[in-house]
Amino acid sequence: MGFDKIKRSEDYxxxxxxxxxxxxxxxxxxxxxxxxxxxxxxxxxxxxxxxLDKMFKDTGHVNAYFPLLIxxxxxxxxxxxxxxxxxxxAVVTHYRLKNDxxxxxVVVDPEAKLEEELIxxxxxxxxxxxxxxxxxxxxxxxxxxxxxWANVMRWEMRTRLFLRxxxxxxxxxxxxxxxREEAEEEAKRMLEVYADFAENFLGVPxxxxxxxxxxxxxxxxxxxxxxxxxxxxxxxxxxTSHFLxxxxxxxxxxxxxxxxGKLDYVWATSWGVSTRLIGALIxxxxxDEGLVLPPNVAPIQVVFVPIxxxxxxxxxxxxxxxxxxxxxxxxxxxxxVDDRDTFKPGYKFSEWxxxxxxxxxxxxxxxxxxxxxxxxxxDIKQKETxxxxxxxxxxxxxxxxxxxxxxxxxKEYRDSHIHKAxxxxxxxxxxxxxxxxxxxxxxxxxxxELKIKELTKATIRCIPLNNPQEEGKCILTGKPSKExxxxxxxx
Amino acid sequence: MGFDKIKRSEDYxxxxxxxxxxxxxxxxxxxxxxxxxxxxxxxxxxxxxxxLDKMFKDTGHVNAYFPLLIxxxxxxxxxxxxxxxxxxxAVVTHYRLKNDxxxxxVVVDPEAKLEEELIxxxxxxxxxxxxxxxxxxxxxxxxxxxxxWANVMRWEMRTRLFLRxxxxxxxxxxxxxxxREEAEEEAKRMLEVYADFAENFLGVPxxxxxxxxxxxxxxxxxxxxxxxxxxxxxxxxxxTSHFLxxxxxxxxxxxxxxxxGKLDYVWATSWGVSTRLIGALIxxxxxDEGLVLPPNVAPIQVVFVPIxxxxxxxxxxxxxxxxxxxxxxxxxxxxxVDDRDTFKPGYKFSEWxxxxxxxxxxxxxxxxxxxxxxxxxxDIKQKETxxxxxxxxxxxxxxxxxxxxxxxxxKEYRDSHIHKAxxxxxxxxxxxxxxxxxxxxxxxxxxxELKIKELTKATIRCIPLNNPQEEGKCILTGKPSKExxxxxxxx
Numbered sequence: 001m002g003f004d005k006i007k008r009s010e011d012y013x014x015x016x017x018x019x020x021x022x023x024x025x026x027x028x029x030x031x032x033x034x035x036x037x038x039x040x041x042x043x044x045x046x047x048x049x050x051x052l053d054k055m056f057k058d059t060g061h062v063n064a065y066f067p068l069l070i071x072x073x074x075x076x077x078x079x080x081x082x083x084x085x086x087x088x089x090a091v092v093t094h095y096r097l098k099n100d101x102x103x104x105x106v107v108v109d110p111e112a113k114l115e116e117e118l119i120x121x122x123x124x125x126x127x128x129x130x131x132x133x134x135x136x137x138x139x140x141x142x143x144x145x146x147x148x149w150a151n152v153m154r155w156e157m158r159t160r161l162f163l164r165x166x167x168x169x170x171x172x173x174x175x176x177x178x179x180r181e182e183a184e185e186e187a188k189r190m191l192e193v194y195a196d197f198a199e200n201f202l203g204v205p206x207x208x209x210x211x212x213x214x215x216x217x218x219x220x221x222x223x224x225x226x227x228x229x230x231x232x233x234x235x236x237x238x239x240t241s242h243f244l245x246x247x248x249x250x251x252x253x254x255x256x257x258x259x260x261g262k263l264d265y266v267w268a269t270s271w272g273v274s275t276r277l278i279g280a281l282i283x284x285x286x287x288d289e290g291l292v293l294p295p296n297v298a299p300i301q302v303v304f305v306p307i308x309x310x311x312x313x314x315x316x317x318x319x320x321x322x323x324x325x326x327x328x329x330x331x332x333x334x335x336x337v338d339d340r341d342t343f344k345p346g347y348k349f350s351e352w353x354x355x356x357x358x359x360x361x362x363x364x365x366x367x368x369x370x371x372x373x374x375x376x377x378x379d380i381k382q383k384e385t386x387x388x389x390x391x392x393x394x395x396x397x398x399x400x401x402x403x404x405x406x407x408x409x410x411k412e413y414r415d416s417h418i419h420k421a422x423x424x425x426x427x428x429x430x431x432x433x434x435x436x437x438x439x440x441x442x443x444x445x446x447x448x449e450l451k452i453k454e455l456t457k458a459t460i461r462c463i464p465l466n467n468p469q470e471e472g473k474c475i476l477t478g479k480p481s482k483e484x485x486x487x488x489x490x491x
Numbered sequence: 492m493g494f495d496k497i498k499r500s501e502d503y504x505x506x507x508x509x510x511x512x513x514x515x516x517x518x519x520x521x522x523x524x525x526x527x528x529x530x531x532x533x534x535x536x537x538x539x540x541x542x543l544d545k546m547f548k549d550t551g552h553v554n555a556y557f558p559l560l561i562x563x564x565x566x567x568x569x570x571x572x573x574x575x576x577x578x579x580x581a582v583v584t585h586y587r588l589k590n591d592x593x594x595x596x597v598v599v600d601p602e603a604k605l606e607e608e609l610i611x612x613x614x615x616x617x618x619x620x621x622x623x624x625x626x627x628x629x630x631x632x633x634x635x636x637x638x639x640w641a642n643v644m645r646w647e648m649r650t651r652l653f654l655r656x657x658x659x660x661x662x663x664x665x666x667x668x669x670x671r672e673e674a675e676e677e678a679k680r681m682l683e684v685y686a687d688f689a690e691n692f693l694g695v696p697x698x699x700x701x702x703x704x705x706x707x708x709x710x711x712x713x714x715x716x717x718x719x720x721x722x723x724x725x726x727x728x729x730x731t732s733h734f735l736x737x738x739x740x741x742x743x744x745x746x747x748x749x750x751x752g753k754l755d756y757v758w759a760t761s762w763g764v765s766t767r768l769i770g771a772l773i774x775x776x777x778x779d780e781g782l783v784l785p786p787n788v789a790p791i792q793v794v795f796v797p798i799x800x801x802x803x804x805x806x807x808x809x810x811x812x813x814x815x816x817x818x819x820x821x822x823x824x825x826x827x828v829d830d831r832d833t834f835k836p837g838y839k840f841s842e843w844x845x846x847x848x849x850x851x852x853x854x855x856x857x858x859x860x861x862x863x864x865x866x867x868x869x870d871i872k873q874k875e876t877x878x879x880x881x882x883x884x885x886x887x888x889x890x891x892x893x894x895x896x897x898x899x900x901x902k903e904y905r906d907s908h909i910h911k912a913x914x915x916x917x918x919x920x921x922x923x924x925x926x927x928x929x930x931x932x933x934x935x936x937x938x939x940e941l942k943i944k945e946l947t948k949a950t951i952r953c954i955p956l957n958n959p960q961e962e963g964k965c966i967l968t969g970k971p972s973k974e975x976x977x978x979x980x981x982x
Binding site for chain 2: 027029030031034035036037038039042043045046062063064065066067068069070071072073074075076082086087088089090091092093094095096097098105106108117118119120127130131134140146150151153155167169342
């Protein structure tokens, strides 16, 4: 473990890659752009899944599963959608291999060519709306509130573990409604679910906003988003929720009979978050010692490390730690007693630090004599010797405190990295010298948005919800503007 | 809902298809051979997943995720494996579409051809063992006990919902060990986990056995299996657990240093069950009225149906049923109060019957007067009027009783459908007149096994574990045999 070799402040990108490796989270696979999510990284994803799944079910959604493969022609049915997704996708053209006649292993059997090519889903609107056509006849069949947990694939040229990979894991909600209002409400409700999850579970403060036309999901009328700010001042889109209007209903001819007996196209939403959130989690809290995990999402919340010289000491201390663990089990606090005899305490301390375990409890022979234990908080790196009396209570109260503290620190950082820029000079200066969100006026045209991106690599992350209306002038063109938008360089 | 049109005894296959449709479990998708798992079917899969996942974790396993796509050359590395899996698989050859120059939608971009074709995983031994090479150096890295929940694809020509589909959902465990004994023990341990799950969770009795060489997993040294018997006398392989020897370690050059400092190849197992188990569940218990679900796996264990004429009655009865549901919530009994005002009680009864809800509780105005309720058991179709006193206790005790009863009935059926055949005539007669497992002597050669399959479509399902040794003569060739094996026609 050579973790401490790369400092966050020196090379953020190398620090990130090294952390993902050293914390045993994920690695690149033999297939370009696809990752292997290792057990420790996957256990974080499982915790996210459990929580999100509960939040979806609590808001009335059910899960289902739709096919991995989509007929090529489906992609063309929604005009914007095909532009957005047909470009970089994995195409299945054959369904059989055969032994090479020259003995060179297996080759594609030319006889087994598909009549129509199939695409590995980059997202499932098309195949799902093609299915919904048979499921929806009347207003009585609505709303349809369905979510899917799945893998998807978008062929990416430049990949980074968790943040941008060709294959990734995600959930995609696809809902169908009898009215525009209800669908818009659903899209906003799920945005709020995501924001709640990001802030209260991952401890990452987010800005709730709506995308500009240029940044919208291909096929959406409105794309709502949550945007987080990473420690290097770059923004990260952490989740999106789309109001799709009647676009997919029209593309796939999905109509319903209303209460009044009128035929109309169905209204739709879709919304998703992915394993990208693991990247956000890492980049929002971690430090030069490795991963820092908020207790809510940590697979192990408390690790117990016995310190001993003799076997007798070992047995006594480990037995005490196991009894502590059992007491905490009752409160569903996830603990591990690291009683491995093949590693020294220093190695264990370092390993669990790398892996971001929020709280470490070390107990040695002197602690046993003095009836004490050493508590170490991963987040603020403070140690404290405490009495063994009320240790369970102490741990119980520390975990939510750590959770809140991580959110507060991230929020303070985020809030102090939203700058107003009134002129182009201020805008460029802020981007280079003090990166973060820049709140600035913009003339509302895609042309200007693209020009700014070309000049600075900054994009409009969103127009915040409940944005105050304020007269001003576009930082690039000087044309009139009615509100500020948030720019940033982004992942 | 035209469920009662097709009788199980008349056309088992049509009955099954109709049931899957009427219980809202799954349907065929636009892509040949791939299914859509509908919310009700998926909720059954979710319950299976939860239980299995807990069983895997309780036996020391962790989850991870490996890539969907496998380089074609990987398949060729293990000689038997390629024979078994390269034949029918989905092949990705390109990574981009483009707009057709003649305006005919999108076409495959010939410029975006992959250097090496990629296969959608039919199973993941190859990609996982290619990864394990970097994870395993020493005996300290062993055992590696990893499971993956994933979708896989095997191009099937003749498909049937849940039982055989081109894409299906499954879990695949892949473990690595320092010794042959430990790996063999793991393979058997996981077979026992599967058998426990099948019998005690799904209520389906299974025979634990080992496959003949001819029926072995491609690349395995031994394939252990659990075999169930469906109501039409056909067998269904419900799960397999493979002892892979050092085959994949050799194919992917995965060595470890032993405690004694010796370099050796790693020993392996793999084991899996899939959405096929939903098919098994249906075919083991259901009847002419539709699905019958054992309470352990039922998404809804108890449905409450209010019967009323006036609004006043409705309010009073629904409020009583809600209070009952709350009482049962405390015991984690999954209940639903069907208070839909748009359907009559008869319709609701029929719908929940189709969907296999184990227990129905109906309460009308007279019941409220008499302080009674009508309990209806789905499994044995018996109704009983009971007092509202102790209703919660009654329901609590009935659910495990139903679970046990379903298992007992299935076991009785299974046990009475294992026949011994001493001669070829008896063998053929049993297969045609009283299908089930046939226990018979076989000379141990693949040649005879294939000949019997050709003549009768019956295959050797397994050699039961702890099979009594018994001298005899092969039913086909008359050659000497040391033990009986189980034949059956199978799904």
